[in-house]
Amino acid sequence: MVMRLRPDAVRAAGPDPVPPAPGFRAGVVAAVPIILGYFPIAVVFGVEASRIGLSVLQAGMLSLVIFAGAAQFLALVLIASGAAPLVAAGTLIAINLRHVLYGPALMKAAGQPERRWAALWSWCLTDEVFAQALATFRTGQRFSESWITGLGLCGYATWVGGTMVGAWAGAGLLTGMPAIEAGLGFLIPALFLALLMSVASRAVLPAVAVAVVATLLGALVFSATGAILSGMIAGAMAGVLIR
Amino acid sequence: MTGGEILLMAVLTGLATWAFRALPTLLMRAEPPPGGLLARFLAATGPAAIATLFVASVVPQLIPVPRDLWPLAAGTLATVAAFLPRRSVIVATLAGALVYGAVFALLSGA
Numbered sequence: 001m002v003m004r005l006r007p008d009a010v011r012a013a014g015p016d017p018v019p020p021a022p023g024f025r026a027g028v029v030a031a032v033p034i035i036l037g038y039f040p041i042a043v044v045f046g047v048e049a050s051r052i053g054l055s056v057l058q059a060g061m062l063s064l065v066i067f068a069g070a071a072q073f074l075a076l077v078l079i080a081s082g083a084a085p086l087v088a089a090g091t092l093i094a095i096n097l098r099h100v101l102y103g104p105a106l107m108k109a110a111g112q113p114e115r116r117w118a119a120l121w122s123w124c125l126t127d128e129v130f131a132q133a134l135a136t137f138r139t140g141q142r143f144s145e146s147w148i149t150g151l152g153l154c155g156y157a158t159w160v161g162g163t164m165v166g167a168w169a170g171a172g173l174l175t176g177m178p179a180i181e182a183g184l185g186f187l188i189p190a191l192f193l194a195l196l197m198s199v200a201s202r203a204v205l206p207a208v209a210v211a212v213v214a215t216l217l218g219a220l221v222f223s224a225t226g227a228i229l230s231g232m233i234a235g236a237m238a239g240v241l242i243r
Numbered sequence: 244m245t246g247g248e249i250l251l252m253a254v255l256t257g258l259a260t261w262a263f264r265a266l267p268t269l270l271m272r273a274e275p276p277p278g279g280l281l282a283r284f285l286a287a288t289g290p291a292a293i294a295t296l297f298v299a300s301v302v303p304q305l306i307p308v309p310r311d312l313w314p315l316a317a318g319t320l321a322t323v324a325a326f327l328p329r330r331s332v333i334v335a336t337l338a339g340a341l342v343y344g345a346v347f348a349l350l351s352g353a
Contacts, residue, residue: 032333033332036336036337037336054249058249061250061253062249062253065250065254065257066253066256066257067257068256068260078252079244079249079252085244085249085251085252085255086251086252088252089252089256089259092252093255096256096263097263098292099260099263100263100267101267101292102264102267102292103265103267103268103271104267104268104285104288105285105286105288105289105292106289107268107271108282108285108286109286109289112273115268118265119269122261122264122265122269123261123264125264125265127296130292131289131296132332134293135332178347178351179344179345179347179348180344182311182314182343182344182347182348183340183341183343183344183345184340184344186314186315186318186339186340186344187339188300189318189319189339190318190322190335190337190338190339190340190343191332191336192293192296192297193297193319193323193326193335193339194326194332194335194336194339195293195332196293196294196297197323197326197327197330197335198326198332199289199290200290204287204290204291207291208294210291211292211294211295211298212294212298215295215299215302216298216302219302219306224302224303227295227302228296228299231291231295231299232292232295235287235288235290236284236288236291237284239284239286239287240280240283240284
């Protein structure tokens with residue numbers, strides 16, 4: 001016998017309705033920590049670019065075309081030291097290799113959603129945008145391309161804008177304010193630590209612990225880039241091997 | 244470097260960076276089998292990457308010559324303490340930076 005249920009009874013007994021996917025504006029709101037972290041660091045980058053003799057347009061171009069903080073600060077060192085452009089590009093590309101892992105990890109956390117515009121929004125998938133997006137998905141929020149575009153574009157605009165402000169203000173901007181400069185310098189580490197706590201769970205503790213140890217060992221044995229790559233790969237491998 | 248060489252370096256780096264960020268997302272279309280090696284690897288990658296980035300961002304203060312350890316310890320503790328009550332990333336980030344700068348100012352007399 002087939003029992004027929006009234007539609008409202010089915011709704012009452014069924015699972016909770018799926019919440020609507022967040023839009024562009026929600027992505028902008030989620031970008032607030034990134035904006036707070038990026039702006040001062042981008043200003044410092046602009047100041048440093050000005051210090052080695054780059055114009056406001058050249059500093060802004062670096063942020064517009066590369067959009068990767070660590071690589072850009074190293075780019076200033078390479079430019080100032082007179083490195084060959086192809087050698088410098090190869091060095092900077094090696095530093096950004098870690099970004100290969102971000103997209104697949106994010107899609108896994110988001111449940112392999114539609115990604116029609118991934119070629120565009122993936123450009124904004126920096127360390128901080130990746131970490132913020134991952135932490136948000138862990139709270140149960142759904143993925144949408146509008147949302148991640150809002151998140152990423154805010155970070156991008158802040159980074160480029162902050163760079164221009166710093167380069168325009170020039171090398172003397174933070175002179176005489178060491179405590180403010182020090183506090184601003186801790187914004188990015190504090191952001192990563194807060195994001196780490198927001199995604200942490202008992203299940204991922206082995207991966208986190210191995211990543212921390214491998215990063216420290218990598219810094220002692222290799223370089224900053226070697227430390228980052230060894231930490232990420234060792235931590236992810238620990239997640240595979242330790243159950 | 245000349246202006247043209249700086250532009251060349253930036254464009255090459257930017258193109259490679261875009262490829263690193265976009266191509267894996269565009270090419271990996273299928274869901275890896277739940278519980279499989281790839282699924283577990285990707286699930287662990289996120290937290291491991293964020294932990295790595297935190298450590299890498301403070302390592303220059305620890306190696307090779309430790310410096311400003313008290314501001315670092317205070318800023319780290321303040322970030323954790325501010326996060327726990329409401330699990331707010333914004334509040335924790337700002338509290339950590341504020342305490343770091345305050346302790347730095349106290350110790351250096353700045």
